[in-house]
Amino acid sequence: AEAEDGGPQPEKHCGHGRGGMGEDVKRKEDQRFITGRGNYVDDIKKPDMLHCEIVRSPHAHARIENIDKSRALDVDGVVAVLTADDLREYDLATMPTLMADTQDVLVNDKVKFQSQEVAAVIATDRYTAKDGAQKVVVDYDVLEPVVDAEESLEDDAPLIRDDIEGQEDNHCLDWETGDEEATAEVFEEADVTVKEQMLYQRLHPAPIETCGALGDYDPGKDKLTVHMTSQAPHIHRTLFAQVSGIPEHKIRIVSPDVGGGFGNKVPIYPGYVVAAAASYVLEQPVKWVEERSENIQSTGFARDYDMTGELAATDDGEILAVRTDVLADHGAYNAVAQPSKFPAGFFNIFTGSYDIDTAYGSLTAAYTNTAPGGVAYRCSFRVTEAVYLIERMVKVLADELGMDPAEIRRKNFIQPEQFPYESPTGWNYDSGDYEGALDKALEMADYDHYREEQQRRIDEDADTLLGIGISSFTEVVGAGPGKTCDIAGVEMFDSAEIRVHPTGNATVRVGVQTQGQGHETTFAQIVAEELGMDVDDITVEHGDTDTDPYGLGTYGSRSTPVAGAAAAVASRKVREKAKAIAANELEAAEEDITWDRETGEFHVAGAPDRSITITEIAAGAYMNHPSSEEPGLEAVNYYDPPEMTYPFGSYIVVVEVDRETGEVEFEKFVAVDDCGNRINPMIIEGQIHGGLAQGIGTAMLEHVTFDDNGNVTGGDFMNYLLPTSMEIPNFETGHTVTPSPHHPIGAKGVGESPTVGSPPAIVNAVVDAMSHAGITHVEMPMTPDTVWEKLDEAGLST
Ligand code: MCN
Ligand code: CUM
Incomplete structure (x- = not known):
């Protein structure tokens, strides 16, 4: 694999053919999965x-x-x-x-x-x-049941939670962030303001294994x-x-x-x-x-945020403030799965990729007679909703001003030199190059060509309209730090333990638990990289509380940012001890021992021929250990991240909208992601493909619905529609690399980026096909009848 570090790093990584960082190592776990030997x-x-x-x-x-x-x-x-x-x-x-x-x-x-x-x-x-x-x-x-959040807050609504002492209505909680007064002032004085209401509908994570x-x-x-x-x-x-x-x-x-978790x-x-x-x-x-x-x-549903978004801007498209108000449906119990101190998850990341000085967000949550939830579904704790809000609103503003949606983004992006960047709602972005990702996506998507083609179809009154949607999202993943993020009081650190055995292979145990993300491969790659071992000589174990070190689990794309860091730090501890053993074996002073990442060997400085491999060192640790050291070769690390990581990307979707039927076809689907330094590009691509498919499900098909009697009308796969290969277009993926400055191997998480980033790109594309006729929003899921009604409203239907 080529070196693609793209920035100053604590250490350099490039694979070296042993299955380390950056190599497309085939997934170790697939052997048992594809031969029917999985153990669920x-x-x-x-x-x-x-x-x-x-x-x-x-x-x-x-x-x-x-x-x-x-x-x-x-x-x-x-x-x-x-x-x-x-x-x-x-x-x-x-x-x-x-x-x-x-x-x-x-x-x-x-x-x-x-x-x-x-x-x-x-x-x-x-x-x-x-x-x-x-x-x-x-x-x-x-x-009498009440299944709608707005109705449940009306005075005459039946009381659901009479088990809670003093509870007199269906109000669950209130939450706010940012500066209400300052935001109101900016809105009063701004040249332009736009407002849109949008529902992020109730979804179900739908893992294959229940x-x-x-x-x-x-x-x-x-x-x-x-x-x-x-x-x-x-x-x-x-x-x-x-x-x-x-x-x-x-x-x-x-x-x-x-068999899949997706937050469920x-x-x-x-x-x-x-x-x-x-x-x-x-x-x-x-x-x-x-x-x-x-x-x-x-089981826990996802989303169900009814959001109002507002932007205030100058005439030439500089965004001055953002304001949002949310009505959240929490179901019958407040069972949201997210860090305890964040009742609205990380929704306060709603300023997105933009350098907006002033922001205010408020939220009211209600109980309804529906399953408890507000869990996940590849969401990074409500970042999905926040990204949808800001990326939709930027499109609404661009249309209001008659600006190109790529241009307005470029004008407002947080610039690379502004990192670390503190957002007006108090979040510390670690690193980013948003324009770099957007430029790459625009080029891959042949943006200018499609803009021309779009205009041509309008001019010629063609049967199908073309729409181009953009989303330049910022994710936040990797909870902790423990001081701000906890689950039921337990700080959100994570862990890795490495035991190198006498014959030179190793067992790595981690505190996170894979559900299909390929951890048995990628964690082995981190250790292979850091110890100069071959990836095949490393077995990764997880999911057993009797043997694994304590960890907080896999969700919120936190495995790489937190446990991945722990695996790197634990490896480096082993490497330090290995130096002492190498010194003993090579009869040199410990300070004179250096490690060569390229060969994975330990040398005496100035004498490259006097070298020793980790396999030989492992033998030394058990068979000839130096008197200064304990026997054995192992280390454990509990990693409390100093900050979260902020992956990002730009997605561009081109759709064709049939004016007669309201059907939407994907013409082009480009996804450029940046998750910092990459451990396994092939696994990342798989993550992106899977998440984009779920983003398409979100935008086009999925919705858990209820009738007035409280019956779930979207409660099976005949009615809750998941995308199949028939609905999925060919994805074109690309990447940029902006390492996280605080992560030991410069990596950020990636598992949720595609689901977080793609729905607004898809909706923006469908809106874009009709925006010349005044359409500003289409609700998800964008079924043909929903789209047709908008076409009809705009006088575009045939
Ligand atoms: N990776 C990498 N280089 C990076 C970042 C990640 O090679 N810079 C690799 C990792 O090593 C890991 C995979 O990509 O093998 C995902 O890593 P990460 O982004 O850290 O996410 P997690 O492992 O914590 O996975 C959680 C995330 C979430 S929250 C949901 S929901 C989701 C998702 O992953 N559920 C999944 N992807 C899924 N994929 C499958 N197959 N099944 C699920 O249930
Ligand atoms: Cu937000 S779905 Mo995942 O965190 O398991």
Whole structure:
């Protein structure tokens, strides 16, 4: 791989053919995945294992009058039927959410959303459990539901959270950021102001593997093992210990292969708790695995931000201020998955890539009779919503001023020399070159050509219109630092432990947990780079709280920024010790030993022929260790990042809009990303492709919808539409490299960039096809009928 560091770095990286930084190493984990040897929760089978099926409420809002278990218990093979009353004995009837709300594990009194967990049937096999579940008779007193955030805040709305003392309405929380007064002043005096309301609709992360758990209590060891679909095994163990009272060292959480997380597997769900509790009580393994519709209807949803955006600018397009107000739907419980001190996630990054002096944002969140959420879906904690807001608003402003949307961005970008840059809402951007990424994207997209073609079609009154959309987004990933970011009080650091074995290969254990991102390969690459080892000689382990160092898990694209840094720092600690051993082996003074990144060997300074490899050093560490050192060769690092990292990019989308049908076709899709120094370009490209597909799903298809009775009408894959290969165009990816100045290997995260950055580019493109006729916004998902209505409104339909 070519060296592409692009800036001053603590260390230089270029692969050297051993599978280090920058090499397209094929994914190690794929061997087992493509040969059908993956090991997911549902693959794990234990002797005498029981199965759990959850009885769910058909109503969105209802008081439970009675639960009759008797007919279920009569079913041959049904072992137990659990309700909240049974869990209460063990103090497990409720559990805390990640935002310290109290959620029923099984409904205590009142159902608050359709498909909420009411009872659990444990049986000898899954089918019997299901039969049993159908025979549990629940008497409901049905109440009026409210599934819309705006309606839920009206005076006459039914009260959802009567379990919270003193709660008199459905108001959940308020939040604000920036300077309200200063912003209002700028708006009053500005030449131009624009305003637009936009809904970031409710989405579902839709991992291929649904959520599941296998509780396995061993009375002999008095130890509870829970195999579960977890993006964050350690923090889940801590929460399990706190909730159950079982000492933490008597709990082991194992997150085996995970078939996609996308944020869905960050929270703790009632099913996990029920499987674990049932196993503890019955002293037998108990497995619970969701069905698809259960996953869509009851686990954490994403987004559901109804946003108003405003910009104030000068006549020539200099943006002076941004203001936003949000109505957030939090569902029945405040179960948002994000750092505890950030009730609106990192939404305050809404000034985006622009040097805007003044900003104000406010938000109100409401409870509704819908599944609890505000989780993820490749979002970096609400950055998705923030980026959508600012990138849409920049387009609205450009149209108002009759400016080219690329030009107006260029005019307002934070300049490379302004970094580190502090935003008006208090965020410290580490590095960026926004114009560089935009220029590259414009060139790749053949921008000028498409602008001409667009005008030609307008002039000739063509049947299809052309639209060109741009998004120049800034992401923020890599939470901590621990002082500002925590989950339930635990600081958001991360960790890596390296053990080099006597024969010269190594085991690396990390505190993060892959769900498909390729960590078994990329973490090995970091260590290979830093120790001069071959990537094939390194095994990466994760997802087992008994063996891995404590970490906060994989979400918010934090694995590379935090655990990746830990892996580099731990490697460098090993390297330091290796120098002492090398000195001993080479009979030289330790200060005279230097390490050559190119060859991966340790030399005596000035005598290049006197060198030694890490394999020889490993042998020395165990077979001939110097008296100044302990035997062995290992190190651990817990890394608390000084700051987050700010990846960015420019996406350009060209669409054709059919004036007769409202159908949208992708003509061109260019994505230029900058995630600092790159570990594995091929894996990055895979991440980008996957995230762009999800961005297309967001913009064009996906929406969890409800009817007035609170029924989920988008609760299965017939109604919740995911993009397939048929809807996905050919992506053209490019990159620039602007290293993070504070990260040990200059890397930033990348996993969420494409989902964060692409929806506004796509919407901007569709709007752009109609903006000459006065259209300023099209709501997502941009189904043909939605687009056609806009065409019709603008007099463009044929
Ligand atoms: N990478 C790299 N060089 C960089 C940055 C990243 O080679 N400069 C590589 C990493 O080594 C890693 C991958 O890219 O293998 C993603 O790294 P990172 O950006 O650190 O993100 P995480 O590993 O923390 O993954 C989380 C992110 C999130 S939050 C969601 S949601 C998401 C995503 O990743 N879920 C995924 N991508 C996913 N991909 C798959 N296949 N499955 C999911 O569930
Ligand atoms: Cu925001 S989805 Mo990911 O953080 O697991």
